[in-house]
Amino acid sequence: MQNTSHAVMAQRIEGRDAPDDFPTPPWATRALLEHVLKHDASFKNKTCLEPACGAGHMARVLAEYFGAVTNSDAYDYGYGQIRDFLTHPFEMRSVDWVITNPPFRLSEEFVLRALTIAKEGVAILARTVFLESVGRYRNLFAQTPPSKFAQFTERVPMLRGRLDRKATTATGYAWLVWELDAASVTPQLVWIPPCRKKLERNGDYPVEASRLMIV
Numbered sequence: 001m002q003n004t005s006h007a008v009m010a011q012r013i014e015g016r017d018a019p020d021d022f023p024t025p026p027w028a029t030r031a032l033l034e035h036v037l038k039h040d041a042s043f044k045n046k047t048c049l050e051p052a053c054g055a056g057h058m059a060r061v062l063a064e065y066f067g068a069v070t071n072s073d074a075y076d077y078g079y080g081q082i083r084d085f086l087t088h089p090f091e092m093r094s095v096d097w098v099i100t101n102p103p104f105r106l107s108e109e110f111v112l113r114a115l116t117i118a119k120e121g122v123a124i125l126a127r128t129v130f131l132e133s134v135g136r137y138r139n140l141f142a143q144t145p146p147s148k149f150a151q152f153t154e155r156v157p158m159l160r161g162r163l164d165r166k167a168t169t170a171t172g173y174a175w176l177v178w179e180l181d182a183a184s185v186t187p188q189l190v191w192i193p194p195c196r197k198k199l200e201r202n203g204d205y206p207v208e209a210s211r212l213m214i215v
């Protein structure tokens, strides 16, 4: 019997120069604001940068909560400005939050850079296994641990280049959050409760081709 779990996980292994274009289902971004950051009215006065915006599936949700969202990506998806996050001279402390789902192979570099640009906090969506590795421990977690590690209890299916409401995955995901106002940080482990059904909206997914056919 085929090991389908491995097959699904292997899809996310990209070559070193690949863009790693795996759009985030909108409900998973709403879960950050609703269950982890626990937004309030003050978010409408805050700014946010989505520096790897792709086709805007995360950015559009961030705009539901933040007063202003700036979007960019190293590749052209017809959404946001074209800027390599690791080399473009973004101004230090120029936005309140930096929030993204970065290319997995560059996640560590993205966090370190985002921490110089944000005034209030940084949040990245990453595979749960991002927490592992001696390299990441030495370069990131030992000196700069996240203030929150928020594990999804539901799976967050991501496919290369497209959203699909019916997709499945064997990969676990979490939001890692660095809140910059804390003087010293003891990381907090939290669980994101089941919320997909409540946080999905009509219009989050492309209309299926079959439904477009006139019958």
Ligand SMILES: C[S@@+](CC[C@H](N)C(=O)[O-])C[C@H]1O[C@@H](n2cnc3c(N)ncnc32)[C@H](O)[C@@H]1O
Binding pocket: 018, 019, 020, 021, 022, 023, 024, 051, 052, 053, 054, 055, 056, 057, 058, 059, 072, 073, 074, 075, 083, 084, 085, 086, 100, 101, 102, 103, 104, 106
């Ligand atoms: C996992 S996708 C996420 C897309 C979008 N953030 C979302 O959640 O729907 C990663 C994105 O990182 C972009 N990317 C890759 N390398 C980058 C870089 N050096 N600077 C900015 N964006 C980059 C890719 O083009 C891709 O859109």
